[in-house]
Amino acid sequence: MIPMKTGAGEGGMARNKYPEETVKRILDVAEELFMTKGYEQTTMADIVNHLGGLTKGAVYHHFKSKEDIFEAVFERANRPVVERAEAIISNQSLSGIEKIRALDESSAEGPSADMLRAMRPSSDPVQNSRLLAREFADALEVAHRYIEPVIREGVADGTVSSEFPRETAEVMLLLANLWMVPLFHPLADESEFERRVSVLVRVMHALGVDLVDWKFFDPARMWDDSWGALARDFIADDGGEDDRS
Amino acid sequence: MIPMKTGAGEGGMARNKYPEETVKRILDVAEELFMTKGYEQTTMADIVNHLGGLTKGAVYHHFKSKEDIFEAVFERANRPVVERAEAIISNQSLSGIEKIRALDESSAEGPSADMLRAMRPSSDPVQNSRLLAREFADALEVAHRYIEPVIREGVADGTVSSEFPRETAEVMLLLANLWMVPLFHPLADESEFERRVSVLVRVMHALGVDLVDWKFFDPARMWDDSWGALARDFIADDGGEDDRS
Structure with missing residues (x-):
């Protein structure tokens, strides 16, 4: 596998695993909703409601908007394609x-x-x-x-x-x-x-x-x-x- | 000149000229601002401020957003191109x-x-x-x-x-x-x-x-x-x- 160039996470030196876990949960839930309800039909409220107790504030701490979440979900889902592309090129x-x-x-x-x-x-x-x-x-x-x-x-x-x-x-x-x-x-x-x-x-x-x-x-x-x-x-x-x- | 197919105005049967005049003033002012300040730099507030007393409510009565105003400005500016196109085709x-x-x-x-x-x-x-x-x-x-x-x-x-x-x-x-x-x-x-x-x-x-x-x-x-x-x-x-x- 080719090492990823993107999506390494902000900072990269965080000692506390918690933010990464939270981001992962948000992306998992959002991806599931985008795939089942469709992107347009999914609201920030839907995402918050499916996060089992995580507050709206916590979600907005990591992402400014639904579009931002989509960017991150897409980037994550696209990683295997990027890896395949890098492998093909090399x-x-x-x-x-x-x-x-x-x-x-x-x-x-x-x-x-x-x-x-x-x-x-x-x-x-x-x-x-x-x-x-x-x-x-x-x-x-x-x-x-x-x-x-x-x-x-x-x-x-x-x-x-x-x-x-x-x-x-x-x-x-x-x-x-x-x-x-x-x-x-x-x-x-x-x-x-x-x-x-x-x-x-x-x-x-x-x-x-x-x-x-x-x-x-x-x-x-x-x-x-x-x-x-x-x-x-x-x-x-x-x-x-x-x-x- | 080829008759226009678009931009005939809503309703088309309005007896009162006033709405058309208001819309024309809004579009004139917005076009001038888009051309001088640039689209991104122009706000709805700028447009209202240049309308000499017309209220924000009056502007929003005709247009939902700056994007809507742009659509109308663009459509109006594009009319001569549309007319030329129709003339070429016929x-x-x-x-x-x-x-x-x-x-x-x-x-x-x-x-x-x-x-x-x-x-x-x-x-x-x-x-x-x-x-x-x-x-x-x-x-x-x-x-x-x-x-x-x-x-x-x-x-x-x-x-x-x-x-x-x-x-x-x-x-x-x-x-x-x-x-x-x-x-x-x-x-x-x-x-x-x-x-x-x-x-x-x-x-x-x-x-x-x-x-x-x-x-x-x-x-x-x-x-x-x-x-x-x-x-x-x-x-x-x-x-x-x-x-x-």
Whole structure:
């Protein structure tokens, strides 16, 4: 396992275990509520009520708002994805393009994806503006921290032919996370998902990065992959039929 | 001029002119403050204080929040752009690709662009999440209402070769409005802008829509065009040098 760079806790030298335990309890309870009731439907009062005697003041001592709690819950749930990403990047047996494909697949999996699914942001981005903005900022951070360096590796090892590594990384992450996945952008059906995948694959091909083996690419198969799994659940949530459940 | 579809005012049958006049005064004052102080720095109290005796209650009677006022100010400032767009779309002497190019150019101009410039959203999207979400929703709406139908026209008249008109329109608007323009995504310098433009032009070319005459495309010239003008001001605002001012 790769050591974590984030979430080490404030201070890091606390002799008293109590604050960490309290934070953990708050995050556990909040995560459970976000996953069962949904984020919008969960209030700070709900979280306090499920903490078995912990006061509102104690919760606010650690977190300013429900948004703050969500940030911490998300960061914690996302740690395994971050660890997998760091492992992929440092795996010297993979070529640049193999790393990009592995990172792409990895990012559609894991508890943070499950959480977003469970939270079911409404299809109105303005109603979920903070979550959208967080995803936007996160997409650019991941682009710069992981994808851009790997595109440069791919250019060096000849598996990628990008003239614009930074911009290509940004376009890949923004389109994958804010457009292809129906988190803020409703998806009508499987065929619309296939069109989005086809467009993303084509866009990345034009920018010198083949996310899939272009010659044998079949968008219909993406529906059964990890990104498709994520998309399927959102369609089901929107009241559509998921006949493969 | 094309008749407006939006902003006709609530009710539409009001016999009393007073509410409209009040709303107009509020919007005038708010617009002036947003343009001079910036959006984040303007408070509801500032707006009330500049309304010469109008009470806070009267302002809140018409608008729930500063965000609501901004929506109305933006919508009003954007009307000329909407009118130009409707005129371009109904201009039967233009081919599909000519309409797309004209719409693309038109959208970088006008009072709404001036307002965004003046508002100077910080480079942190989470701090400006509502504005980001509004731009995101707006990009998709413009894609569906204007660009997708025109791409279909272009396919019919042979000037565009898109297999995926809806998805191509969405990618064009999201990348142009949320990525190429440095509203939420800081731009270091002219060369970074040129790389973003090059990537967008290449992406659209791959999707069958030539935003520029591809054979003679020179990204450096974009800096002097309307999108470049918008980008230049944001760089200048970020403390960079604008040596062409």
